[in-house]
Amino acid sequence: MFGLKKDWSLDVLPRYFTLEDYEGAIARWCPGCGDHAVLAAVQRICRDEQLLPEKTIIVSGIGCSSRFPHYMKTYGFHGLHGRALPVACGVKARRPDLHVWVATGDGDCCSIGAGHWLHAVRYNMDMTVMLFDNNIYGLTKAQTSPTSRPGQRTNTHPFGAWLPPLNPTLATLGFTNVSFVAKTVDWNPVHLHATLDAAFKHKGFSFVHIHQRCPQYTAKIYEAMQQDPSTILLLNHENGIQLDPAVAGMYEHQMAHDPLNHNEAVALAGREDLLPIGIFFQNESRPRYEQVTTIGMEMTTEERIAGLNRELDRFAI
Amino acid sequence: MAKQDGNSHPGAPRDEHSTMVHEHIVEIVSDSGEGAQKCGVTFGTVSAKMGNGAWTVEIIPAEIKPPSRSRDGASGIRIRLGDHEITNMGDAADLVVAFNEQVLYGRIGQGAYHEGTVVLLENKWANDPSPQIRQAYADGVADFHDRGFVVHELAMEEACLAHTENPKLGKNMFVLGMLCWIYQRDVEMTLGEIAAIFSKKGEQVISLNQKLMQAGVEFARERLTYCFNVPCMDVDHELLVMNGNQAVGLGVMAAGIEMVSMYPITPATSASHYLAASIQSVGGFVHQAEDEIAAVGFAIGCSYAGKTACTITSGPGLALKMEFIGLAVMGEIPLVIVDVQRGGPSTGLPTKPEQGDLMAAMYGSPGDSPKPIIAAATIEECFHLIITARTIAEAFRTPVIVLTDAGLATGVQPIPRPEPCEEWLAPPVDQSPWKQGVPPYDWDEETGLSPRPIPGQRGGEYVLTGLAHTGQSKVAYDPASNIKGLEMRSRKLAALRATLKPPKIHGDDEGDLIVVGWGSTLGSIEEAVDRARADGYRVSSLHIRFLWPLEPGLRDIFMRFDKVMTIELNYSDPQHGLMMETQPGRPPHLALMLRGRTRRDIDYWSICQGLPLRPGQIHEVIMDRLHGMGLTGNEPQPVEAAMGSESCSG
Structure with a gap:
C-alpha cells in the first residue's frame, strides 16, 4: 500500500492514485444513508488496487444507489431503471481490459430488471455487482419493493405490504452458472470492505447483497440488527473472508462455511433466525461469457477484408 | 411478339417453337416441405447466371408444418425473370406449377393469377382414395377453367416414381427440369447448381436429383407444346444473389460492426442467423440476449466502451427498445438499429411486409428524441445503408435507425458485387489521452457535434447519464441546461441534413x-x-x-x-x-x-x-x-x- 514495500523500499509508480483520485462529485445521499459507506469502501479498493481511473467503469440503473457513478472520478454509465446489467455486460463483451462495477438497488435489480439479473449471473462476466437492498424505493418516495417486509407501510401499500419478500441471496444461488455470492451490511465497514474486496478479486460475476439502511423510509428495519450483533451469523473460512479478530469478536454467532459448499450456502441463505454475512458461494471454475464474446478481437483490417470477401464469394453466381 | 429463338443462351435446349417474351413470372406452390423453394431458388440462380434480371420471393405460411392441402398453408416461391433489371415481384403470374389445387386457392386469394395464367397441376388427386379429395380436385379444376386459367393436368409425381420411391422429396427437382425446358435454361449449368446444392449429401443424392431434373426436361419436352425464351443481358460485372436480410448481414460485416446484439423476432431474425454463421470471418460476435431490451442495452454498453455495435429487430422489438434508444439519443451513443418492418400493430402479420414503423421510429421515444432514420429501397441498399448508418452514428454520435421490411428481407435479386474497403470498417478504438479541459460534450454551437471520450482514454472520465445534463455531463435541472442539450441534439440532424443532396x-x-x-x-x-x-x-x-x-x-x-x-x-x-x-x-x-x-x-x-x-x-x-x-x-x-x-x- 502507498508504494511502500515490506523491505521499506519505495515502489515509485509513474502514476500513483490516492483516494481523492477516485472521488467525483460530493455525494448527495441523505445523511445516514448506507450508500456513503459503500462508496467509501469502493474508493478504498480502487486506491488499494491502484486501478487506472480511465479503465474503471461504474454502471448503474436508476434509483438512489444508482447515483453512485456520479460520485466516482472514473468512467460511469448512469442508464435506465433496471437495465444496468445488460449495459455492463455489453461493456465487458469486447473490453475485457476494463474493470466493471455495477450499482443497483432492490427495485432496479430484483423487480424491473429481474429478467436481466438471472441471465447476467448465467453469463458470468467478470464484474462486481453491488445490490443495495434497503427494502424500499427511495428515490420515488417510499413504494413497496420486492424485498419489503410484510406489514411494512409504504405509499403503495399504506396498510402494509402483503407479499412475502424476495430473497435475492437465495435466488442468485439458484441461478445457473452462479460463481460468487456474498452478503454484507453497510454498518460494518470492515466487513463491507473485505466482502467487496473479495468480490472484486473474484474472476467472474460477483454478486454482493448489501443490507443498506435508508434513514428516511426504512430507518427501523435494520436497527435491531445494528444494535445487537447477536442477530448476525458471521461466516468465515480460510477460503472466505477472514475478518480482523477485533471486529470478528463482536459477533457471538460465527460459523466456518466453505464457499465451495453450494448446498450449505443455500441452507444458510434461507435462514430466518439469524442473518448470515460473508461469502456464501464462490467457484472460479465456472465458464465466463467473455471467453467467447472476445473471440476475433485481434483480427487485423486485412484479415477482416479477406474474411468479408470470402463471405461475398458465397453469394457469387 | 412471337419470335423464333431470340438471343438464347448457348447452353439452352433448343426448340424452334419458343416464344420470345421480355419477362415472365413463374410460381411453384406446394404444401410446406415439398421443396418448392429450393427448386425456385435454383431456377432463379440459373436465370441470373444466364444474364436475366430476376427477383425471387418465397411464399411462406405462418406455421412451420401446416396441414397438407390447406389454403392457408400454401408454401412456395415466385420468380420473376426478364430481359431487363427486375426490381420487384410484379403482378399476376404467367405460369404456375401447383402440387395440389388447394394451395393454388391460397394464392388466388392474394390475387397472384389472372386470366390466361398457365397452371401446371399435379393430377394424382383425381385418383385419390378419398372421395372428398377427388371431388375437391374436380371442383378445383372446373373452377380454374372458369377463371380462364390454362390448366394442364400432369402426372408429375407418377413420372418421378420411375426414379425415386419418395416423389414427395424429389418432385421439386423434376419441376426444376420442367421449368428448364419451358424457359430454355442451360441444362449443364442447372446440373452444376444441383451438384452444388447437394454437395454435402454425397454423390448418390446428387445423381438422383440430377436424374429427376433431366426426367423433368424430357417430360416437359414431350407433353408441352410451347416454351419461352427470355433474352439475356450482357453482364459485365460480377453478380451476387442474396436476399435483403443477407445483404443487411453482409453490410454489418462490411461496416466493421463487431457486435450484433439481437433477440429472435420475425422477419428480422434471418439476418442474425446469417451473421451468427458468418461474422467470425471478420472477427465479430452475435449475442443472443435474454430479451429485446437487453439486446439493445448490451449493444449500447458495447458502443459506450468504444466498440461498434448494432441491434436488429422488427416492430414489436423496436417498441421494447424505445427507452434505450432514447437514452442513446440523450447520452449521444453511436448505435445502428435495423428494423425489418412487418405487419402491425401488436403481433400483427409477422411474416408480411408493411411500412408501419416510420412514426414509431421517429417519435416512439418519449420526449424530444431526434435520431437519423434511413430506409433501404433495394436489396443492394440493405448492404450499403448499414455502412452509411454506422458512419453517421459515429460521426454524429447518435443512434441511427435503418428501416427495411419483410418484402426486402425475403426478396432475392442479383446485385453487383461490392468491393470492400478499409474506409467502410470502423476505426480502431481511440485510447490516446483525452485532451485536457475538453468536456465530454464539447458541443459545436453550429453543428451540435462533439468528440466522444472512450473508456480507457486517460483524462476523459465522465459519467454518461440519461438525466438532463450539461456539457460536462453533470446532472442539471435548470432550464438553460435543458434547452441547450435539446438544441444541441437537434442541431446534429440539421448538420446532417446540410450534407444531403436533393433526391433524384x-x-x-x-x-x-x-x-x-x-x-x-x-x-x-x-x-x-x-x-x-x-x-x-x-x-x-x-x-x-x-x-x-x-x-x-x-x-x-x-x-x-x-x-x-x-x-x-x-x-x-x-x-x-x-x-x-x-x-x-x-x-x-x-x-x-x-x-x-x-x-x-x-x-x-x-x-x-x-x-x-x-x-x-x-x-x-x-x-x-x-x-x-x-x-x-x-x-x-x-x-x-x-x-x-x-x-x-x-
Missing part, C-alpha cells in the same frame, strides 16, 4: 403528378410510373432514403408538379370513407410528415394488405389520380399532346 427524380423534373415513396416500394412505383409515362402521361416519382433528417429540396421539387402524392404500404383512412365529411381521415406516415415539412398539400394512397405493392396496383392508382385531374380520355395522350396540356390539370 425518376422521370421529368416537372409534370402533372409526382409520386413519392420510401423503402421497399421503389421498384414497383418506378415500374408503374414508367408504364404511365410510356402512355404519354406526365408522371414522375421520387424515393426518399433519408426520412429524418428529411432530404432537402423537396418543396422546390413539389412546386413543379400539379399534384404530389405518396404511395405507401401502411394504413390510412379511405379519403372518402365514413365519418370523413366532418374531419379529414388519417393520412399515412410519409404523407403526414411531408405535409408538415414541405407545407404542400400532399395527396396519398396507401394499403395495408400484408403483401408487397404490385406495379399494376400502383399504376391503377396513378391513372385514377390523373383521370381525376381531368387528364383523361379513351386513348392515352401522346407525349406531345400531354406536354401542352398544363391547363387541363387542377
